[in-house]
Amino acid sequence: MALIHPQGDTLQENRGRILISCPDRPGIVAAVSRFLYDWGANIIRSDQHTTDPEGGLFFMRVEFQMDDLARRFPEVEEGFREAARPFGISWRMSRSGHKKRLAVFVSKEDHCLTDLLWRWRIGELNADISMVVSNHPDMEPLVSPFGIPYHHVPCNRDIRLEAEKTHLKLLAENEVDTVILARYMQIIPPTMIQRYKNQMINIHHSFLPAFVGAKPYNQAYERGVKIIGATAHYVTEDLDEGPIIEQDVERVDHRCRVEDLKRIGRDVERLVLARAVQWHLNDEVLVHGNKTIVFR
Amino acid sequence: MALIHPQGDTLQENRGRILISCPDRPGIVAAVSRFLYDWGANIIRSDQHTTDPEGGLFFMRVEFQMDDLARRFPEVEEGFREAARPFGISWRMSRSGHKKRLAVFVSKEDHCLTDLLWRWRIGELNADISMVVSNHPDMEPLVSPFGIPYHHVPCNRDIRLEAEKTHLKLLAENEVDTVILARYMQIIPPTMIQRYKNQMINIHHSFLPAFVGAKPYNQAYERGVKIIGATAHYVTEDLDEGPIIEQDVERVDHRCRVEDLKRIGRDVERLVLARAVQWHLNDEVLVHGNKTIVFR
Amino acid sequence: MALIHPQGDTLQENRGRILISCPDRPGIVAAVSRFLYDWGANIIRSDQHTTDPEGGLFFMRVEFQMDDLARRFPEVEEGFREAARPFGISWRMSRSGHKKRLAVFVSKEDHCLTDLLWRWRIGELNADISMVVSNHPDMEPLVSPFGIPYHHVPCNRDIRLEAEKTHLKLLAENEVDTVILARYMQIIPPTMIQRYKNQMINIHHSFLPAFVGAKPYNQAYERGVKIIGATAHYVTEDLDEGPIIEQDVERVDHRCRVEDLKRIGRDVERLVLARAVQWHLNDEVLVHGNKTIVFR
């Protein structure tokens, strides 16, 4: 819910994050905090999770402030490599001041895109949006005022792999590290899914695992549910089955037709997607099997 | 959310309800309101729903106050039969002062039962609880202080139909008109389902249609959902597929084990079931196909 | 929550609404439904509310379909005048196809404005936005792409009445019937409040009546609440005391600084305001004393 948004530049410049996942064993927290203390860092925030105190997996996220971190980053990273070695842990370190580079994919519904662009404009997204990609030309007028490149890449069942090639080239050329499917209604081929594993976020317009697949609002209408929802998840090769990052819901009732579910759902979708994107950008989401650990 | 609870006895005595469902055509509301006006009734509350203004179905619930209704009820009912004839509508009339007779079925988890008993004791349920039925003897000490008969009827796959026979006999002898499955973990055979069509309410411990069937909290844990829910529905022969009356949800996170989901879910389940039961008791639920119209 | 959005033009052209408020007495519903039947209208939706069955006030909203209503409207209105006379009721009739004319007032925070403009663009608001008015020039670039006039009218304590004169002139010239204060941070003088009684909606960034007045997020932070909210209300001469149309909330926690409360609050504010505006535009809000009846 409530994560502190980057403010001052200098502050961000010298703020770092360590993310850790490994089998749980005594001494990890001590080693990490000792390392940070020795390097003169102050721990700003620390979260951890153990799947099971008896032989489970251990996940940790530490946010710290260190003088001159921006300049010394490679050195600090190298130092931590040493400190971490005895524990055989998986880890990565990043600077809060480093902005991820996003590509937003969209088809014909603009609510998620518009919302992300607005949040980016007012400074809610700690990222650069390097491009918007669509299988339709329709959204270009919405995007161009923001000075963000818009790529119309036609796509359908027959030219999917060709489109993918174009996508991967665009993403590589622009050093995109995170892909947001903001109501992009095309299947993503396996190569691209593997390339952006745990870095490609989709918004599905239902409360998963209910109403997997096409036309979830129609499905919800047919079933007569009293609450509808939306789900943001990392994309995997199993459609709508990837690790869930965030979900939310809204009440509906017997008076709602499919059109009403869509209208009500739009507000849920854009909020759910925005939260998932923000947490991802802040390195607050860790993936474990088919689940997420969200340190928010 | 907000239904007016019966207060004064006299007031209730002379308060009635008409429920209507029929193909939509002009003049129905005029005829009903004219009827009530002619009989000196005051409309207290009126709700209606049209599935489609062009040739859809029309549903209506009217609550009215009429002097001396308790005494004149058969006569009023007969009068309405006349008034309704030209419209070919399905309808039923009831007195708010008439309490439905409930049977509550339970297995080994007491949270829904305890909650219903508490609401009944403090006057939130406009009903008589005529019995509690269980396939286990465990809950008897919880029930007996309320002066409600407790029937232990063993049940499992092998003796299901035998148990059903006992159930139906008990229900008939006690003129039960509504059956509440308050976490009763046995399959209900078709005969009983047909006998209590749209009068038997089950609480399922998931947000349907997600996690149909057994152990929904385990399923939710495995899938890594961020929200769990509960669903109250009328029982049909298709397991967990009946018309949904009410649903609600609660947030969970990666720290929740199955035990935690169960604990959090208990609070959702008992509130959802209580709302569904209250609306049913107040004749606020109409069934249309596999959906409900809830005039709450 | 779930109101049916106008779709087809013809359908809207011939759809009307009657809103009624009067002392409750038998026969009103019968008279209204008889009237509509006699004129060949079909009731699409009907809602009513009685503050007290014994001598309270009665409120009703009927939505109906009538062939050729667009052309016959004055005649129908005159007919209803006759029908209503014996009951001494207050009423008004409108056509669903008639779009209200809005003016949106804003200061330096754009989230509510941006959201309303977006909803208007995609057809969620059954209205014409005839102008945006601001005491700052900042928002003009956001508004001009929509082809909506932007009026920068400087305003502060010293020139309040002068600004009001300009406002009233602009509003009159453009036949504005509804004013939305979308985070407009200036006091509205009494003349204008009276002119737009029950037609001027403000969004207050707290869960009223908590945190009346300035800087509610700072107040919420100081008090240490665990939930923040927003309130849309009609503007009266008592600051933040007008009839509440809609409220909603979001969870916060000890980690939230004032900046976080503002960020989280923005999403609540824009949803709450949008709902209130939509209900107002659909004539679903009736005011009774200092409260609203919302037939949604």
Place this chain on the structure above:
Amino acid sequence: MALIHPQGDTLQENRGRILISCPDRPGIVAAVSRFLYDWGANIIRSDQHTTDPEGGLFFMRVEFQMDDLARRFPEVEEGFREAARPFGISWRMSRSGHKKRLAVFVSKEDHCLTDLLWRWRIGELNADISMVVSNHPDMEPLVSPFGIPYHHVPCNRDIRLEAEKTHLKLLAENEVDTVILARYMQIIPPTMIQRYKNQMINIHHSFLPAFVGAKPYNQAYERGVKIIGATAHYVTEDLDEGPIIEQDVERVDHRCRVEDLKRIGRDVERLVLARAVQWHLNDEVLVHGNKTIVFR
């Protein structure tokens, strides 16, 4: 939301908690984690909060598993005293297996009491309920089946201090460490408030700071709010002004009379109080000025 309930006895026996609050400075986390590592403990869960990285206050809660903790507890506590000395920190250590001793105060509304007793019975409260105290005799039949002593201590404005004397004697004799005001409608005198500082929890039946004082549901009805709430807070000498532990809300609408608000509110009150009590019992609530930090 989602805290893990104590299960196995041995596990609980050897599980401990350290709570820390102090001015933030580098090295604290390193010292604590080093201490636990040196004593062979495994950190199960760790939460921390900094009010401001630049010279703010630091709060931490660590839950750990240590072989034989139950037996070695005084020794471990002594060891930590040494380790903590250089940092000048406030801390306390407790064993998860140690159950707090509760007294529940109640007047004439039983919903919160009944709910707490039920949770206690099914094992949701890690506590001993050592007594129920009331200014009325009415609740005794509800309490006695649980084998919990019930003390009827008459109390009103005139005999408040006399009653307090009796209360304090009862609480002292039974070594009560936490007092729950479960809808106890009497003023608590200052001596008792000071004695149970940050250990006495009240449930107030409104969303504070809205509707402080008497009859909040009547106040909410008069104001015409669209959402009602409840607030659990530690009791201080300023009525309804103490540190808020938890709040929650429910929607209401224009149809709700005061009676309906009370009915709907009961469900909110008992859930909010239960959560606050559970967090308090698990030592998950720290008080800072007039706010709480809840590590849940």
